[in-house]
Amino acid sequence: MMEEGADLSVTIAQIVHRLKGAHLHSQLEKQARECLHRPEIKLESLKEDVRSFLKASGWERKLQNAVYRELHILPPPGHPAAPPEHTKEPLVYMRKAQASWEKRILKSLNSMCTELGVPLARKRPVSEQKELTNKWNEMGTDEPDLSKFRPVYAPKDFLEVLISLKNPNYDCREGLTASSHWGLIQISLNVRDIPQMREAYPELSLTCSQLGIDDHAHIPPDLFESEHIRIGKKVVSEQDSAAAQQYSRQGCPTGFRAQLWALILNATNEPEDIMHYEQLKAAVIHHDLLVDNLIYKDVKLTASNDDYYFVFEDFLYQVLLCFSRDTAVLEHFSYNSATPPKSYIQGKTGAEEFTVVYPPNGVIPFHGFSMYVSPLCFLYNEPSKLYSVFREMYVRYFFRLHSISSSPSGIVSLCLQFERLLQNHLPQLFYHLQAIGAQPLRIAFKWMVRAFSGYLSTDQLLLLWDRILGYDSLEIVAVLAAAVFTFRAENLMQVTSLASAEAVLADLSTLKVMPLLQVFLFA
Amino acid sequence: TFFPSQQNSIGYTLTSLPPNSDSPDREGRSSVRYKCSMINSILDVLRQRPGWVEIKEDGEWDFNWCDVGWLRENFDHSYMEEHVRICHFRNHYELTRKNLMVKNLKRYRKTLDREVGRLEGAKCDFFPCTFELPSEYHLFVEEFKRSPGSIWIMKPVARSQGKGIFLFRKLKDIMEWKKVQRFSLNFEDQRDEAPVESYVAQRYIENPYLIGGRKFDLRVYVLVTSYLPLKAWLYRDGFARFSNTRFSLSSIDDQYVHLTNVAVQKTAPDYDPEKGCKWQMQQLRRYLTAKHGSEAVETLFKDIDNIFIRSLLSVQKVIINDKHCFELYGYDILLDQHLKPWLIEVNASPSLTASSQEDYEMKYRLLEDTLNVVDMEGRLTGKEKRVGGYDLMWNDGPVYREDVSLETLGTTYQIANTNLGCVNDRRKQLRQLLKPFPGHKRS
Numbered sequence: 001m002m003e004e005g006a007d008l009s010v011t012i013a014q015i016v017h018r019l020k021g022a023h024l025h026s027q028l029e030k031q032a033r034e035c036l037h038r039p040e041i042k043l044e045s046l047k048e049d050v051r052s053f054l055k056a057s058g059w060e061r062k063l064q065n066a067v068y069r070e071l072h073i074l075p076p077p078g079h080p081a082a083p084p085e086h087t088k089e090p091l092v093y094m095r096k097a098q099a100s101w102e103k104r105i106l107k108s109l110n111s112m113c114t115e116l117g118v119p120l121a122r123k124r125p126v127s128e129q130k131e132l133t134n135k136w137n138e139m140g141t142d143e144p145d146l147s148k149f150r151p152v153y154a155p156k157d158f159l160e161v162l163i164s165l166k167n168p169n170y171d172c173r174e175g176l177t178a179s180s181h182w183g184l185i186q187i188s189l190n191v192r193d194i195p196q197m198r199e200a201y202p203e204l205s206l207t208c209s210q211l212g213i214d215d216h217a218h219i220p221p222d223l224f225e226s227e228h229i230r231i232g233k234k235v236v237s238e239q240d241s242a243a244a245q246q247y248s249r250q251g252c253p254t255g256f257r258a259q260l261w262a263l264i265l266n267a268t269n270e271p272e273d274i275m276h277y278e279q280l281k282a283a284v285i286h287h288d289l290l291v292d293n294l295i296y297k298d299v300k301l302t303a304s305n306d307d308y309y310f311v312f313e314d315f316l317y318q319v320l321l322c323f324s325r326d327t328a329v330l331e332h333f334s335y336n337s338a339t340p341p342k343s344y345i346q347g348k349t350g351a352e353e354f355t356v357v358y359p360p361n362g363v364i365p366f367h368g369f370s371m372y373v374s375p376l377c378f379l380y381n382e383p384s385k386l387y388s389v390f391r392e393m394y395v396r397y398f399f400r401l402h403s404i405s406s407s408p409s410g411i412v413s414l415c416l417q418f419e420r421l422l423q424n425h426l427p428q429l430f431y432h433l434q435a436i437g438a439q440p441l442r443i444a445f446k447w448m449v450r451a452f453s454g455y456l457s458t459d460q461l462l463l464l465w466d467r468i469l470g471y472d473s474l475e476i477v478a479v480l481a482a483a484v485f486t487f488r489a490e491n492l493m494q495v496t497s498l499a500s501a502e503a504v505l506a507d508l509s510t511l512k513v514m515p516l517l518q519v520f521l522f523a
Numbered sequence: 524t525f526f527p528s529q530q531n532s533i534g535y536t537l538t539s540l541p542p543n544s545d546s547p548d549r550e551g552r553s554s555v556r557y558k559c560s561m562i563n564s565i566l567d568v569l570r571q572r573p574g575w576v577e578i579k580e581d582g583e584w585d586f587n588w589c590d591v592g593w594l595r596e597n598f599d600h601s602y603m604e605e606h607v608r609i610c611h612f613r614n615h616y617e618l619t620r621k622n623l624m625v626k627n628l629k630r631y632r633k634t635l636d637r638e639v640g641r642l643e644g645a646k647c648d649f650f651p652c653t654f655e656l657p658s659e660y661h662l663f664v665e666e667f668k669r670s671p672g673s674i675w676i677m678k679p680v681a682r683s684q685g686k687g688i689f690l691f692r693k694l695k696d697i698m699e700w701k702k703v704q705r706f707s708l709n710f711e712d713q714r715d716e717a718p719v720e721s722y723v724a725q726r727y728i729e730n731p732y733l734i735g736g737r738k739f740d741l742r743v744y745v746l747v748t749s750y751l752p753l754k755a756w757l758y759r760d761g762f763a764r765f766s767n768t769r770f771s772l773s774s775i776d777d778q779y780v781h782l783t784n785v786a787v788q789k790t791a792p793d794y795d796p797e798k799g800c801k802w803q804m805q806q807l808r809r810y811l812t813a814k815h816g817s818e819a820v821e822t823l824f825k826d827i828d829n830i831f832i833r834s835l836l837s838v839q840k841v842i843i844n845d846k847h848c849f850e851l852y853g854y855d856i857l858l859d860q861h862l863k864p865w866l867i868e869v870n871a872s873p874s875l876t877a878s879s880q881e882d883y884e885m886k887y888r889l890l891e892d893t894l895n896v897v898d899m900e901g902r903l904t905g906k907e908k909r910v911g912g913y914d915l916m917w918n919d920g921p922v923y924r925e926d927v928s929l930e931t932l933g934t935t936y937q938i939a940n941t942n943l944g945c946v947n948d949r950r951k952q953l954r955q956l957l958k959p960f961p962g963h964k965r966s
Contacts, residue, residue, distance in 0.1 A: 137736060138769040217946045254809055255817040307881070310800055311735035311765060377735070379813050459809055
C-alpha cells in the first residue's frame with residue numbers, strides 16, 4: 001500500500017513538473033488573477049471561490065484533459081535507480097538491436113548524401129525562399145527530379161531485422177512441433193490471446209452495439225445510432241478527454257469524429273499552436289533538408305497514387321516538412337526505444353559539442369510514412385490543426401510501429417501477437433502457409449506498419465483508428481490482421497505459393513472492419 | 524447455355540409472360556430484341572441480360588439504346604408498338620441545350636413568382652445568371668456593367684466547338700469573339716446545328732468548394748420514365764470529378780484566348796470528360812459530413828434534389844411526352860464554398876465509357892438498374908419506391924420515405940425518398956424485389 005502511494009506521488013510530481021511553465025499554466029494563472037474582480041469571489045473563501053470559478057468556466061476541464069494527456073505518454077513506473085535507457089526500453093537485447101538498426105539507417109542516409117553530393121541541410125537563397133512561400137499551398141505542382149533519391153528503407157527491410165531478433169536468454173532451437181511457434185518472430189513476449197482480448201475489449205462484443213456494425217443501412221437508427229450520436233454531442237460539448245476516449249470505443253460518428261479525436265489527443269488549435277506551426281513553416285522556407293526529398297518521393301509514390309488521398313497531396317507536404325523540423329518531437333524519445341540520429345557540423349566529426357540532431361525532429365521517414373497523415377486529411381483541413389493532431393498521433397502511437405521495443409503496442413509485439421493469434425485460431429491454415437513458403441507475417445507486416453492506412457477504405461480505416469484511440473493501444477491492428485486471414489481462409493488454403501497468397505490478400509478495400517473483429521474475438 | 528452468349532445471337536419466337544396479377548396491363552417479355560449504337564458498358568449490360576437478343580441489321584426491335592443523332596433522323600418516321608422502348612425523348616434538348624434549359628428555367632421561375640409567390644420562385648436560383656448571345660446581348664451588357672470585376676464564362680450551347688469555353692473579365696475580351704462570330708456566320712453554310720443563338724454567357728462561380736485546393740464537380744444520374752405525369756428516379760451512386768490542377772483565378776488576367784485550368788481541359792483535342800481523378804459519391808458525402816456535420820450535408824443534398832425536380836418541372840410541359848421514351852440524364856452540379864449547389868448542365872447522353880475498374884462497375888450497376896426500372900420483362904408492379912440503386916424521387920408529386928416513427932406522427936415533416944451518396948445495397952434489394960428472369964433460378 002505504501003508503494004502505491006509512493007508511486008502515485010511520483011507520478012503526480014512528474015506531471016506537475018511537465019505542466020509547470022506550459023502555456024496552460026500561465027493561462028490558468030491569468031484566469032485566476034482576472035476572476036478576482038468578479039463579485040462572487042469573496043476574500044474569506046478565496047480558494048474555494050476561485051476553484052469553483054475555474055470549474056464553471058471550463059478551465060478545470062482543460063487542466064483535466066492536459067493531465068490526462070500526460071498520463072498517456074507517461075512511461076510505466078520503474079525502479080528509482082534505473083538509468084534513462086530503461087525507460088526507453090527495459091530489455092538490453094532490444095536496445096542493442098534498435099541501436100544497430102539505427103546505425104544502418106544512418107549509414108544509408110549518409111552514403112546517399114555523399115553519392116549524390118547533396119548536403120544534409122542547406123540554407124535556401126532568398127529567391128528560392130520567396131518562390132517556396134508563394135507556392136506553399138501547392139507544393140504538389142512541383143515536379144522535382146527525385147530519380148536519384150531512394151527511400152532510406154522499406155518495411156520489408158525492417159521485417160528482416162525483426163525476424164533476426166533473438167533473446168540470448170531464450171533457447172528456441174526446438175524444431176517445428178505442435179507446441180512450438182511456427183511464425184517468423186523468434187522471441188517471446190507477453191501478448192494477449194483471444195480470451196484476454198475479450199476481457200480487455202468488451203465494447204467489441206456481440207452484445208454491445210457499435211458503429212461499423214449497428215449503424216448499417218437496414219437497422220433502424222433508434223436502436224443505437226441516434227442515442228450514440230446524442231451522447232457524442234454531449235461529450236463534445238463537455239470537452240472531456242477521458243469521456244471522449246471511452247466513447248470512441250464504440251466508434252465515432254462521421255459528423256464529429258474530428259472534434260472527438262482532437263479531444264482525445266488534447267490537440268488544440270490555440271494561438272500558440274498556430275504560432276508554433278508558423279515557426280515551423282518559416283524553418284522550412286529558410287532551410288532545405290535532404291529528408292525533404294525523401295518526403296517528396298514518398299508522397300509521390302504512395303499518397304499521390306491513391307484513388308482517394310491524391311487530393312490531399314499539398315497538405316501532406318505542409319505537414320511532413322514541418323514535422324521534420326519540429327524539435328518538440330524530440331521529447332518522445334524519452335519513452336521511445338529509438339534514439340535520434342546525430343550528425344556533425346562539417347569538419348567537426350567526433351567533436352561532441354558540434355553534434356546536431358538530424359533531422360531536427362529525429363525521425364527519418366521511410367517508404368509509406370506519408371500514409372500516417374493521409375487519413376487525417378479527411379478530418380482536418382486547417383494545416384495547423386491537422387499538424388497538431390498528426391504530431392500527437394505520432395508521439396503516442398505511430399512511432400511504435402517502426403522502432404524495436406518490448407512495448408505491447410510495439411511492432412514486435414504486434415507481429416508476435418498476430419502470429420500467435422492466427423496459429424492458435426487456425427493452425428491448419430498457418431501450417432499450410434508456412435509449408436508453401438508463404439509465412440503470414442510476410443504479407444501482414446506491411447498492413448500493420450501502416451496501421452492499415454492505404455489498404456482499407458477510408459471509412460473503415462477511421463473506424464479502426466477510433467478503436468486505437470479508444471483503447472489506447474495498437475493491438476487491434478494485430479487482431480485485424482489475423483481476422484483478415486481468417487476471413488479469406490478458404491481461398492488461402494487453396495494457394496500453393498507466396499505470390500498467390502499475396503494475390504488473395506491484395507485487395508482489402510471492400511472489407512468491413514468491425515464485423516471481422518467482432519467475429520474473430522467473440523464468435 | 525440456354526441464354527445467348529456474348530457474341531452469337533440466337534433468335535427466339537416472341538413469347539410473353541402471363542400478365543402480372545397485380546397490374547393486368549403490364550405484359551412482360553421473356554425475350555427482348557435490342558439495338559445498341561454504343562460499344563461501351565451499355566453493350567456489355569445488354570449482352571449479359573438474360574433473354575435479350577441483339578439485332579444488328581434493320582430488323583424489328585423492342586428496345587433501342589440509340590444516340591441522339593439517330594433519334595433526330597428516325598424517331599418521327601418510326602412506328603413503335605406499345606411495348607417498345609427507346610432511350611431518349613424527342614425534344615430532350617429543351618433540357619440539355621444550355622440556352623434552352625436557361626430559357627425554360629427562367630420562364631418557369633416567372634410562372635412560380637406569379638402563381639405562387641417570390642419565395643417559391645427563389646427556389647429556382649440554382650443556376651448562375653445567364654444570357655443567350657447574341658440575342659440577349661444588350662441585357663447581358665447591362666448586367667455585366669452592374670457587377671464590374673466579376674468573371675463570366677462563355678459557352679457554346681450544343682457542344683464545345685472551335686474556341687470552346689473561355690473566361691473573361693472585360694468586355695473588350697469578347698469584342699474579338701464577336702467579330703469572329705460574325706465572320707464565321709457570313710462565310711459558313713447555315714446548318715441547323717449552328718443557329719445564330721449559339722452561345723451563352725454566364726456568371727462564373729468564383730468561389731467553388733475546394734478539396735485539397737482542387738475544384739471538382741458532381742455527376743449525378745437521374746432517370747425519367749415519363750414527363751406527363753412526371754416520374755423521376757435518382758441513382759444513389761455518382762461521382763465527383765476533380766480537376767488535375769489547383770484552382771486559381773489569377774490566370775484569367777491573361778488574354779481571353781488563354782484558357783484557364785478547367786477550360787484548357789475542355790478544349791484539348793483529347794478532352795475526355797471522364798478522365799481525371801474521381802471520388803465515388805459516397806466518399807464525397809462522408810468527407811463533407813466529416814467536415815461540416817450531418818445536418819449541413821443533409822441540407823445540401825436536399826438542395827440538390829430541388830435542382831433535379833425544378834429543372835424537370837420547368838420542361839415538363841414542353842417535352843413531347845411519349846410512353847415509349849425514357850431518358851437517363853447526367854446532371855453536372857458544382858458546389859460553392861457556402862455549400863450551395865449550382866446546376867451547370869444536363870447531359871442527355873452521359874458518357875458510359877469507364878475510366879477505371881471502379882468506374883466500370885458503377886456504370887454497369889447504373890445501367891443494369893436502368894433496365895430494371897424500364898422493366899421490359901414486366902417484373903415490377905409499378906408501385907415500387909426503390910429498384911436496386913434507384914430511389915423514386917418524384918411521382919406526379921414528391922415521394923417520401925415511409926418511416927413513420929413516434930416522433931414524426933402528427934408532424935408535417937417528412938423525409939424525401941432520396942439517398943444520393945448513401946449505401947447502395949442493391950443486390951440484396953433486387954433479390955427481395957424481383958422474380959428471377961424467366962428460366963433462371965434464383966441464385
